[in-house]
Amino acid sequence: MPSFVETQADLFGAPAAIPAQRLAARLAGTLIADGDSFATRAVPGLTVTLEGVPGDRHAGHSRPADSRVPWYPRGTPIRNARQISLVAPDELAEIARRLGVSEVRPEWIGANLVIEGVPHLTALPPGTRLHFPGGAALAVEGENAPCRHAGAAVAAATGESAAELGFPKLAGGLRGLVAWVERAGELVAGSDIEVRVPPQRLWTR
Amino acid sequence: MPSFVETQADLFGAPAAIPAQRLAARLAGTLIADGDSFATRAVPGLTVTLEGVPGDRHAGHSRPADSRVPWYPRGTPIRNARQISLVAPDELAEIARRLGVSEVRPEWIGANLVIEGVPHLTALPPGTRLHFPGGAALAVEGENAPCRHAGAAVAAATGESAAELGFPKLAGGLRGLVAWVERAGELVAGSDIEVRVPPQRLWTR
Numbered sequence: 001m002p003s004f005v006e007t008q009a010d011l012f013g014a015p016a017a018i019p020a021q022r023l024a025a026r027l028a029g030t031l032i033a034d035g036d037s038f039a040t041r042a043v044p045g046l047t048v049t050l051e052g053v054p055g056d057r058h059a060g061h062s063r064p065a066d067s068r069v070p071w072y073p074r075g076t077p078i079r080n081a082r083q084i085s086l087v088a089p090d091e092l093a094e095i096a097r098r099l100g101v102s103e104v105r106p107e108w109i110g111a112n113l114v115i116e117g118v119p120h121l122t123a124l125p126p127g128t129r130l131h132f133p134g135g136a137a138l139a140v141e142g143e144n145a146p147c148r149h150a151g152a153a154v155a156a157a158t159g160e161s162a163a164e165l166g167f168p169k170l171a172g173g174l175r176g177l178v179a180w181v182e183r184a185g186e187l188v189a190g191s192d193i194e195v196r197v198p199p200q201r202l203w204t205r
Numbered sequence: 206m207p208s209f210v211e212t213q214a215d216l217f218g219a220p221a222a223i224p225a226q227r228l229a230a231r232l233a234g235t236l237i238a239d240g241d242s243f244a245t246r247a248v249p250g251l252t253v254t255l256e257g258v259p260g261d262r263h264a265g266h267s268r269p270a271d272s273r274v275p276w277y278p279r280g281t282p283i284r285n286a287r288q289i290s291l292v293a294p295d296e297l298a299e300i301a302r303r304l305g306v307s308e309v310r311p312e313w314i315g316a317n318l319v320i321e322g323v324p325h326l327t328a329l330p331p332g333t334r335l336h337f338p339g340g341a342a343l344a345v346e347g348e349n350a351p352c353r354h355a356g357a358a359v360a361a362a363t364g365e366s367a368a369e370l371g372f373p374k375l376a377g378g379l380r381g382l383v384a385w386v387e388r389a390g391e392l393v394a395g396s397d398i399e400v401r402v403p404p405q406r407l408w409t410r
Contacts, residue, residue, distance in 0.1 A: 123408045126332035203328045
């Protein structure tokens with residue numbers, strides 16, 4: 001039986017696996033969605049528990065299934081792996097450029113954390129961990145696919161009505177990540193953080 | 206700003222992304238760890254909740270940090286993404302061959318689910334979902350790194366004492382996966398299941 005790595009090298013003719021990686025980054029901003037909408041507002045820091053950010057609309061061990069998981073009946077309780085939304089300033093700037101608007105602010109699209117210093121933040125693989133000073137840690141669930149609701153928020157904030165439909169089309173791969181809390185603690189704006197990317201390989205049958 | 210995909214193609218000279226994949230598979234066996242050790246015993250099926258398998262030693266929204274996550278103080282509550290252990294018969298047979306033992310049974314090493322029909326089961330990427338008849342679903346946390354405890358169990362069952370240390374050395378990439386419950390329901394031995402692999406790409410800075 002050939003090993004997986006040998007098989008993959010045959011199929012792709014390329015390095016089959018990338019070892020685990022660590023990089024230093026910065027938590028530039030912390031925000032909470034504690035109002036009537038999914039919009040967030042900047043706060044000096046966030047306390048996170050294993051249920052997410054207490055008082056934030058996305059907190060909880062479970063969440064009701066929604067249009068992002070149409071294979072589950074709407075409203076069915078599913079485990080909440082989308083507790084926290086992460087964005088990167090360079091990616092938001094690129095979205096703004098594509099939409100032809102002056103900026104896309106994290107709070108408009110409901111971001112909880114602004115992460116600086118990670119190239120291609122949105123492309124970090126599921127399972128990546130973010131470690132914060134004091135011990136809190138998040139696990140990346142995956143890309144936060146851009147939706148029309150966020151587009152509508154950008155349209156309202158900028159007056160550029162085309163952004164509502166443009167956002168889901170143009171912000172793919174740039175809108176950031178969703179994550180869940182692995183270890184509780186404090187997330188303080190301005191902190192240095194560490195990103196730990198797991199080993200990667202490409203699976204195919 | 207070049208897109209992520211363009212960048213990756215430059216770096217690797219290979220397909221940068223693999224689209225989402227689905228494949229049919231089979232739940233060949235269901236087992237529970239409801240005794241004094243981490244060993245499991247075969248049962249006709251398992252009811253799973255968002256906490257895992259009720260009555261199984263690995264159930265819970267949280268678990269105490271252990272030697273697998275030495276960067277957290279031992280015993281600290283962390284979110285439990287290791288509720289359920291999955292193995293594949295072809296991979297267990299390869300482990301047995303490498304160890305020079307006649308077989309490695311799922312119950313010896315604490316497996317909950319025996320999955321047939323997925324090539325390289327252990328290499329499925331984090332975020333892969335397994336969908337079961339009736340609606341239950343699991344999410345793959347990642348590879349279950351082989352440890353000495355499982356090796357000791359194989360050694361005890363086979364009388365091959367070298368298996369205790371051989372297992373962690375030789376079973377890497379073959380010992381299966383750990384997963385958490387995304388949607389509650391019933392897992393019935395003998396069922397056809399569907400495996401949904403997310404889009405894959407390799408991240409590098």
